[in-house]
Amino acid sequence: MYSKMVLCVTDATPEDVVRVAARLCSRETKVFVLHVVRILSDLARKDAAERFAWVMEALKKEGVGAELQLVEATDVGGAIVSFARKNGCDIIVTGSIPKKGILGAISESVSDYILKNAPCTVVVVKRAEEGK
């Protein structure tokens, strides 16, 4: 089993991602629930703690030890990869945000960046309905 996991969360993260992450954990796994913000202030910390309380709650219910980590960066993918490297993590779990139309063609895919640059195992959770 994995010893240190980065679980990337945003407001668009579905429950599936958290469920998959919990399944990949053993009792010894330490989970960093990581959220990247553009500007980190005290209010941003408080706000994020409230917004991601459900993730922490869900992991606790599964008996997984987790802590919420906030990182300030403009380059989200880069911040996640360097966090994983700095903390010696052996797995990154992330969702993927489906983007359509012109915006889809011009927006970067963070999950793609992580897949290509991560120093460890990467699990990208894609929801079934996204493929339809």
Place this chain on the structure above:
Amino acid sequence: MLNPLPLIVFAATIFLVFKHPLVKIPFTSRHVYLDYGLAPVLGALVLVLTLTAGPDVVLRGIMGSDSLRPYSVLILIISLSYICISLEYSGFFEYISLRVAGSARGSGRRLFLYIFLLTLVLTLFTDNDIIILTMTFIILYIARNAGMNPMPFLFAQFFAVNIAGMALYIGNPTNIVVADAAGISFAEYARWMVIPSFVSAGACFVILFLLFRRMIPERLNETGAYSTASIRDREGAAFGLFSLIVVILIMSIPSGWTGLPVWFSPLLFAFIMFLRDALRYRSGVRSVVSRVPWKIVPFLIGFFIIVETLVSTGWVSLLASGIARLSGSMPGAVLGMCIVSSLLACVMNNHPMVILLVRGLQSSQLSAGSRLGASLAVIAGSNFGANLTLVGALAGIMWAGILSDRGQSLSFSTFSKYGFAVMIPVMLVACLTLMLELAVSGVGAW
């Protein structure tokens, strides 16, 4: 037949800036985004390696020609950004936004008006990107607590940013590029652009309110609590505000009196603020420095060199004759150039548009009045274009990314639909005001 390569490179670079593909760095396992910090440099490099751009062209791209000095523009942009970012780091913007939101006392409509007005005032003197980042966060925070749809408020702040950004010389990097090229000083700039900006802002607010009135809730919960917000570093905020005011005052003095280049006072104060931040925040200063939009340096330099190649290969003289034909009359120079520049900005981004049109304006045979009218119109277009599509300005692409992370889906077409509906009348009002100003002052009698 003109050499097509520079034009192809110019178009390809803009495509890459929007697309920013993830590419592998040769001989390593690392992948990087070929984004706005990298693509223009790569474009310029292609032109140098193919001998299309000689050393003289590259040098002119960096040092400038006539009164346009790219290095001076960059020093100014980075210094002013640092001052605003440092002010933001003190918690000032977050504090003031929460206090203003609190003073709406639970009325949705009042909150809508206050957010619009606050954004206008803050953007007048500070950096657009910082205000968009702060206001977007605050609006989403308030919306989550009050259980309301944030979209009307998000649109109001985004549109307000790009309209107020045109009022002063320092409001947007594109203003600086055009004004420097046309030899318009800080004070003269304000004389022409403040009134059209305020008139446009008024028109924009009325249209936004009419469009969104049904989506704005009558009553909101919990907004009173925001009045108790506190500031992280009160002294830092005071010092930052003081520095910003002094910089603006020094910049508004004609440079002939002081003999100092326009970038001198912003650079000096940015450096003083950096020293203060380093002493006060210790390692936190790294966070302030990392927020500076450094990538704008290779982005602009790259495009200056690429456009310089378009000048040396004769493409810009074609553009210049088009501009001269269009700017023969006052409506053509102001309304025509404003429409052309904003439409170009919304398909090719406002920075490349401005660099291209400015070089076109510099090479065209125009009377002093037409040149002034057309330059002011390009400034207006570079700001308005940012509200037409999400690629009109770099801030739009960044903003769309933040909204999608926050689970707020805003499609390119929805944004453009509102953008065109609001901005076409706003643009007309702005141009009419500008034409009236030019006619009254006698400059427009051409």
